[in-house]
Amino acid sequence: MSRIAEADDRGRIVVPPDIRERHGERYRIVELDDSVELIPLREDSIEGLRAAVGDALDEKSIAEIRREARDAAREDAIGVVAATERR
Template sequence: MGGCNKRTGRGRIVVPNEIREKHGERYRIGELSDRVELIPLNDDPIEGFRDAIGDAFEDESIAEIERASREAE
């Protein structure tokens, strides 16, 4: 896992170059009960999210995932 990184004065998180080269430039922030995770975004954000979280939503359609996301807001 990556090392400790600093936050800039503007609230931005600095992601090391080697991680950006491996996982890309765009991330979604996932807030869990015990931590915050950066989830790399690929060309299909839903598929990238599924890749990152495993089979937690395996049997749900994109519409069901979107509906659950809206209800959680």
């Protein structure tokens, strides 16, 4: 489904009621190279993450999930720095 929406003079865009009923009232705005996407946010962000990845996180605590995410981000950052230094 596709719709056209225009921003008002204050930059606001109205999300149609039927879409809000299906996806909720809160959205993350993601700017890509050539577009912008609205990603619905669930009330419980951890529950939303669990829904997105299935049962991969069922046995992990929130603390474990956060630690693993920080470790992965740190490793990615080190990789980017190392690649930049090689250039």
